[in-house]
Amino acid sequence: MEKILEVKGILKIYPNGVIANKDVSVDIEKNTIHAIVGENGAGKTTLMKVIFGITQPQEGEVFYKGEKINLKSPHDAIEIGIGMVHQHLMLAPDLTTAENMVLGIEPLRGKIFLNIDKAFEVTKKVSQDYGFDIPIDKKIKDLPIGIRQRVEILKALFRNAELLILDEPTTFLTPQEIDVLFNTLKDLKNHGKTIIFISHKLKEVKQIADRITVMSDAKIVTTKEASELTEHDIAYLMVGRDISFERISPPEKMGKPLLSVQNISYINDENVKLLNNVSFDIRESEILGLAGVEGNGQSELIKIITGLLKASEGNIYIKGESIKGLSPRVIREMGIAHIPEDRMGYGVADKTSLEENFIVDRYYKSPFSKIFRLIWKYITNHSRKLIEQFKILTLSSKTTVSSLSGGNIQKVVVARELSSEHEILIAAQPTRGIDVGSEEHVHNLLKNTRDAGKAIFLISADLDEILKLSTRIIVIYNGEIVAEFTDVPKISGKYLGPYMLGVKKQEAAVG
Amino acid sequence: MDKFILKYFNLIRTIIAVAIGITISVFIIYVMSETPGLTLRTFLLGPFLSKSRVANIIESASPVIFCGLAIAVAFQAEQFNIGAEGALFIGATVGTAFAVSTHLPIFIHIPLTLLVAGIVGACWSFIPGILKAKWEASELISSLMLNYVAYFLGLYLINYHFRDKGAGYLVSYKLPETAWLNQFIGGTRIHWGIILSLTFAFLVYYFLYHTTLGYEIRTTGFNLRFAKFGGINVFKIIILSQVISGFIAGLGGMTEVMGIHRRFNWQLSPGYGWDGIVVAIIGRNHPLLIIVASLFLSYLSIGGQVLNLLTDIPSEIIVVIQSIIILLITAEAFLSQWKYRITVREAAKKEVAYEPTS
Numbered sequence: 001m002e003k004i005l006e007v008k009g010i011l012k013i014y015p016n017g018v019i020a021n022k023d024v025s026v027d028i029e030k031n032t033i034h035a036i037v038g039e040n041g042a043g044k045t046t047l048m049k050v051i052f053g054i055t056q057p058q059e060g061e062v063f064y065k066g067e068k069i070n071l072k073s074p075h076d077a078i079e080i081g082i083g084m085v086h087q088h089l090m091l092a093p094d095l096t097t098a099e100n101m102v103l104g105i106e107p108l109r110g111k112i113f114l115n116i117d118k119a120f121e122v123t124k125k126v127s128q129d130y131g132f133d134i135p136i137d138k139k140i141k142d143l144p145i146g147i148r149q150r151v152e153i154l155k156a157l158f159r160n161a162e163l164l165i166l167d168e169p170t171t172f173l174t175p176q177e178i179d180v181l182f183n184t185l186k187d188l189k190n191h192g193k194t195i196i197f198i199s200h201k202l203k204e205v206k207q208i209a210d211r212i213t214v215m216s217d218a219k220i221v222t223t224k225e226a227s228e229l230t231e232h233d234i235a236y237l238m239v240g241r242d243i244s245f246e247r248i249s250p251p252e253k254m255g256k257p258l259l260s261v262q263n264i265s266y267i268n269d270e271n272v273k274l275l276n277n278v279s280f281d282i283r284e285s286e287i288l289g290l291a292g293v294e295g296n297g298q299s300e301l302i303k304i305i306t307g308l309l310k311a312s313e314g315n316i317y318i319k320g321e322s323i324k325g326l327s328p329r330v331i332r333e334m335g336i337a338h339i340p341e342d343r344m345g346y347g348v349a350d351k352t353s354l355e356e357n358f359i360v361d362r363y364y365k366s367p368f369s370k371i372f373r374l375i376w377k378y379i380t381n382h383s384r385k386l387i388e389q390f391k392i393l394t395l396s397s398k399t400t401v402s403s404l405s406g407g408n409i410q411k412v413v414v415a416r417e418l419s420s421e422h423e424i425l426i427a428a429q430p431t432r433g434i435d436v437g438s439e440e441h442v443h444n445l446l447k448n449t450r451d452a453g454k455a456i457f458l459i460s461a462d463l464d465e466i467l468k469l470s471t472r473i474i475v476i477y478n479g480e481i482v483a484e485f486t487d488v489p490k491i492s493g494k495y496l497g498p499y500m501l502g503v504k505k506q507e508a509a510v511g
Numbered sequence: 512m513d514k515f516i517l518k519y520f521n522l523i524r525t526i527i528a529v530a531i532g533i534t535i536s537v538f539i540i541y542v543m544s545e546t547p548g549l550t551l552r553t554f555l556l557g558p559f560l561s562k563s564r565v566a567n568i569i570e571s572a573s574p575v576i577f578c579g580l581a582i583a584v585a586f587q588a589e590q591f592n593i594g595a596e597g598a599l600f601i602g603a604t605v606g607t608a609f610a611v612s613t614h615l616p617i618f619i620h621i622p623l624t625l626l627v628a629g630i631v632g633a634c635w636s637f638i639p640g641i642l643k644a645k646w647e648a649s650e651l652i653s654s655l656m657l658n659y660v661a662y663f664l665g666l667y668l669i670n671y672h673f674r675d676k677g678a679g680y681l682v683s684y685k686l687p688e689t690a691w692l693n694q695f696i697g698g699t700r701i702h703w704g705i706i707l708s709l710t711f712a713f714l715v716y717y718f719l720y721h722t723t724l725g726y727e728i729r730t731t732g733f734n735l736r737f738a739k740f741g742g743i744n745v746f747k748i749i750i751l752s753q754v755i756s757g758f759i760a761g762l763g764g765m766t767e768v769m770g771i772h773r774r775f776n777w778q779l780s781p782g783y784g785w786d787g788i789v790v791a792i793i794g795r796n797h798p799l800l801i802i803v804a805s806l807f808l809s810y811l812s813i814g815g816q817v818l819n820l821l822t823d824i825p826s827e828i829i830v831v832i833q834s835i836i837i838l839l840i841t842a843e844a845f846l847s848q849w850k851y852r853i854t855v856r857e858a859a860k861k862e863v864a865y866e867p868t869s
Contacts, residue, residue: 013854013855013858013859015847015850015851015854017854017855017857017858018858019858058855306740308739308740327742327744328739328740328741328742329741329742329743329744330742332742338740340740345734345736345737346736346737346739346740347737347740348734348737349730349733349734349737349738350733350734351733351734352729352730352733356726356729356730356733359726360730360737360738360740360741360742360743361741361742363723363726364723369722369723372722372723372724373721373722373723374721374722374723374725374726376721
């Protein structure tokens with residue numbers, strides 16, 4: 001089959017020293033839908049930015065239709081027939097569809113003024129050519145997001161794109177809109193277009209892709225025909241290894257419930273219901289695993305439990321006491337520790353030292369400070385102890401966090417949270433993006449924490465991790481708990497899959 | 512070497528920026544002046560050639576240090592409150608009004624006047640603070656606008672209620688001597704305000720780096736979400752950082768009135784608040800570096816005045832140098848390619864070190 005795009009040996013290092021693509025090579029065949037999958041931070045978007053000319057790699061070559069190309073900007077990419085639809089759409093909200101369509105290549109009247117009739121005319125023609133049903137005289141801001149996305153796709157087609165890149169296009173779409181999008185993509189394929197589809201949602205990838213490339217840790221893991229891979233295979237490849245899969249032994253006995261979540265619902269600013277009547281308890285010495293495809297309400301649930309977000313309905317109890325209206329600090333003092341899923345966003349302040357990162361939840365307590373004075377001597381000693389105990393690779397306790405590797409930054413977070421006085425641990429994606437050794441270390445720490453009689457709420461996109469550690473598992477889909485499994489040793493990831501993807505639902509588990 | 516450069520990159524960058532700024536002005540002077548040798552000497556050494564000029568450098572640095580500290584406290588919390596000028600002005604006018612209308616013994620009159628000016632400045636900066644914390648109104652815009660309000664409000668207060676009609680120009684009544692900050696070096700106007708500004712620099716340093724509240728301010732500035740996550744009340748910090756900033760600026764403005772002129776005589780906004788932004792940027796919001804930056808800025812502007820007096824070059828040349836330095840320091844991209852190349856080199860090294868084990 002003819003190759004439309006060949007990428008060879010891309011190396012991309014960002015100014016902060018992060019290696020985003022290493023030795024990345026992939027061929028895109030003409031007239032196919034090619035999915036690129038991988039976890040967040042695996043390097044998918046960087047690769048697309050290289051192909052679209054937004055960023056330039058340190059090493060490597062890109063060939064388009066057999067010719068080597070050297071793109072300096074997206075403008076160059078559009079010129080030769082590459083189009084991109086970004087996750088966050090790039091349309092002018094106050095202009096109409098037609099005006100957006102001709103933006104930058106406006107038909108002119110008298111060489112100065114926009115020929116609006118012509119703009120309408122060409123927009124109409126191109127939308128008919130591709131069978132798109134879009135209102136051409138409405139302002140973008142008045143259109144629903146699914147339609148806006150179609151405008152953006154059409155905009156690329158209008159610029160004669162033959163290769164169309166879609167970066168996580170389903171993130172903000174409803175299931176119905178996703179169906180429409182997929183039909184559109186299939187139509188475009190029939191029109192002879194080639195599509196690169198970036199996603200971390202396995203179900204979608206299987207549904208739409210002809211070929212699949214899996215990325216992990218800045219590298220390409222494999223590229224295969226979609227028919228050769230199952231969702232389970234892809235999940236395995238995404239995690240990047242075939243880890244020894246031994247479950248930890250269950251706790252000897254569990255005590256009373258420490259955390260009780262009751263009928264939590266959450267409706268966001270855009271009036272979308274992200275959590276629907278979620279209830280569960282976690283007991284002493286229990287690890288409750290929350291399985292689910294990312295973006296099904298997990299983030300909101302964690303934020304509500306830790307006081308960073310207010311629930312629309314329902315209540316949460318820590319050791320029987322309601323946390324309604326309490327600040328994150330008070331909730332922490334009631335006994336919650338929290339390893340956040342967004343390590344760089346919430347877990348650390350990366351521009352400052354390890355020491356200052358270690359004390360964010362305890363600086364105001366003795367002996368870290370007396371009255372108002374920080375006792376740096378004690379803080380430094382405390383930090384050195386944590387660095388040693390958690391085997392953090394760093395030059396010193398005064399080193400800036402941003403100069404550490406991802407795995408070591410995660411250890412900084414884990415060290416702080418596990419060393420806090422807590423009885424309940426919220427562990428979200430505790431081993432995301434860290435190496436196998438560190439992962440094993442973190443898993444052992446979680447087990448020890450459990451054995452010390454603490455309750456752990458484990459949220460992970462990594463099914464293996466959930467199955468390995470959990471005493472009990474609940475599955476979340478579309479903001480609802482759709483299943484609960486108490487006999488963890490008997491179940492497998494394949495068994496959980498249909499629940500995670502919303503295909504199956506246990507009636508008993510709901511409400 | 513690479514590691515050293517990465518570690519001290521910001522300091523190296525600042526020094527290079529200053530060096531380039533001076534080099535360009537030397538070049539300009541060389542081209543423009545009829546007597547370049549003399550002009551250069553006057554410009555670079557002039558400020559040091561007499562006792563009064565050296566004193567001038569120190570005198571004019573004092574209010575700039577105060578404003579630099581004020582700006583730095585807000586900036587450390589990532590609050591871009593540039594209202595030091597307004598807080599200084601309103602603090603100084605209300606402080607003046609207080610000082611001339613009260614009769615107190617010296618050891619109460621001085622601290623109380625300073626305190627009044629500080630509190631007025633603090634209240635002034637509370638406005639952009641609460642607007643930001645509650646309604647997410649940009650503190651940059653609101654503090655900027657409030658500078659004008661402070662200016663006209665202050666002038667109104669002085670010109671209509673505290674104007675000394677016996678003086679031939681628009682000034683306030685003279686402060687009673689119990690509210691004067693003594694000039695303690697004969698033949699100069701160096702007054703206790705400069706000692707106070709240096710004291711404040713150390714206090715602010717201690718406050719930011721050695722107290723729990725300072726930690727909260729800096730952590731909020733480093734990463735607001737992280738601060739929230741850790742339980743810091745960022746609502747409080749957003750307001751408080753700006754209130755403290757206003758306090759320092761208001762108090763600083765008053766020292767200038769009490770130490771130099773002994774009456775309020777600014778009919779134009781004096782601009783210390785803007786210089787404060789400049790030194791906060793050059794000093795990267797570090798209180799002790801702000802002292803150095805203020806003295807440097809002061810040295811440049813005295814150099815400019817001497818140039819104006821003794822040579823054929825106008826003092827505006829100083830503005831050129833300042834602008835170049837600020838431009839280079841604030842331009843994120845300046846030398847970033849250089850840093851990027853070093854970073855890539857370091858990162859690539861690490862990769863090689865990993866490889867054999869995989």
